[in-house]
Amino acid sequence: MRNQPRDVTGGEAVCGGMIPGLGLMNYLLGLLTVPIEVFLRRDFGERYFTRMNFIGGLIILILWSLTGSLLNMINMFNPLAWLSNRSGSTTASAFPTVIKWYVLISIAHFLYMWWKDIIGNPVHSYSAGRSWLRPIGGAVMFLLNLVLNNIVRLIFLVTPGADKERLPSLLPVLRDKDTFTERFIEPFVVFIAALVFMGQQQYMVAWWLLFSVMALNMYTGLRHQAERGVFLDYRDQMIDARFYRMFLAGESTKGAVSGSKEKMVQETAREVEKNPDVLPIIEAQNPSLARAIERISPKLKAIAERENEAPGISQAV
Structure with a gap:
């Protein structure tokens, strides 16, 4: 939902x-x-x-x-x-x-x-x-963009450090x-x-x-x-996908998402350590979160590795 x-x-x-x-x-x-x-x-x-x-x-x-x-x-x-x-x-x-x-x-x-x-x-x-009335809307948008586009260009000119390469992707303002x-x-x-x-x-x-x-x-x-x-x-x-990719790669996630995301991963890992039975459920519903909590918890990583090896052993038997 x-x-x-x-x-x-x-x-x-x-x-x-x-x-x-x-x-x-x-x-x-x-x-x-x-x-x-x-x-x-x-x-x-x-x-x-x-x-x-x-x-x-x-x-x-x-x-x-x-x-x-x-x-x-x-x-x-x-x-x-x-x-x-x-x-x-x-x-x-x-x-x-x-x-x-x-x-x-x-x-x-x-x-x-x-x-x-x-x-x-x-x-x-x-x-x-x-x-x-779509043609009328298009005509009014064209006239408004003549003004708004110039305003955006002016903002980029007077803003120090503005990435001017992004300007074409921002225009026209009304699309x-x-x-x-x-x-x-x-x-x-x-x-x-x-x-x-x-x-x-x-x-x-x-x-x-x-x-x-x-x-x-x-x-x-x-x-x-x-x-x-x-x-x-x-x-x-x-x-979220960018955050998990950076988190699993050991890169700094500062600025990727709010700090509450990393805190949520850590708290989830602590709770799952207390009740490892919910780890398969998390892996089924949110594989990225499961890999993230396994990365910061050696105990959960070992559990996940044993569960992955178990089907292979049973098939061999």
């Missing part, structure tokens, strides 16, 4: 118990991500945009539309609205059109996934799709077009669309889009954090 990041808040479970309604709000925001992603992206995976997700998104849109109709009806019987000459909006709601296009585009997504599977060229089943588009361009475009609908007195559509901005920021951020976590797991494994 992947290691979880340090979270001093206790996570969503603890915060949900302390803040009433937080769990429900997160649940509704999760449902709100489905319709807006249907309009913004393509190439979904079968286990990302599922039938149940489609139905959940459709239900939230229908409930949102019904709520808007109910509020408009209540406003018609409000005496204060009569006095202020605001007896309800006379503009027809655009929400039925939004729902219609949501259903049609969702069907197109499902048909496209089916066709990709038929021709033997499916996308990853957990793919969150590719944004239609991931998909992540940049999903985190910044998509929410910004949806926010602008909300302002446009607000100006056209389509208030329920505007509020749906504004809440969708919150949903996109929250759940896209969580997904990118999980993807980053997978990368960090691999990087930590490489750091």
Whole structure:
């Protein structure tokens, strides 16, 4: 199981118990991500945009539309609205059109996934799709990199002892077009669309889009954090492998990892010396750690050598 990041808040479970309604709000925001992603992206995976997700998104849109109709009806019987000459909006709601296009585009997504599977060229089943706004994200990244790249070059020039050979590998500063588009361009475009609908007195559509901005920021951020976590797991494994390689070679491990790693190896060796029966378990689960503790403990090394010789003896017999 992947290691979880340090979270001093206790996570969503603890915060949900302390803040009433937080769990429900997160649940509704999760449902709100489905319709807006249907309009913004393509190439979904079968286990990302599922039938149940489609139905959940459709239900939230229908409930949102019904709520808007109910509020408009209540406003018609409000005496204060009569006095202020605001007896309800006379503009027809655009929400039925939004729902219609949501259903049609969702069907197109499902048909496209089916066709990709038929021709033997499916996308990853957990793919969150590719944004239609990707070209805009690439253009904005290009303009930002014109500034950020020069800032990095300036930092290398004024920093004594900076390894200038690493500079080409650090440029451009912004590289991931998909992540940049999903985190910044998509929410910004949806926010602008909300302002446009607000100006056209389509208030329920505007509020749906504004809440969708919150949903996109929250759940896209969580997904990118999980993807980053997978990368960090691999990087930590490489750091650990470098530490064990240096440790077994008798080289100084200072700077390879934190000092707690070497301390952990020494404490593990002491505990295993007290109970050598767990050594085969450690060798099966973490061979590098087993070799490291055998290196600093002659007793454990002798035990491991006897266990390695024993199968050979039994086979000879």
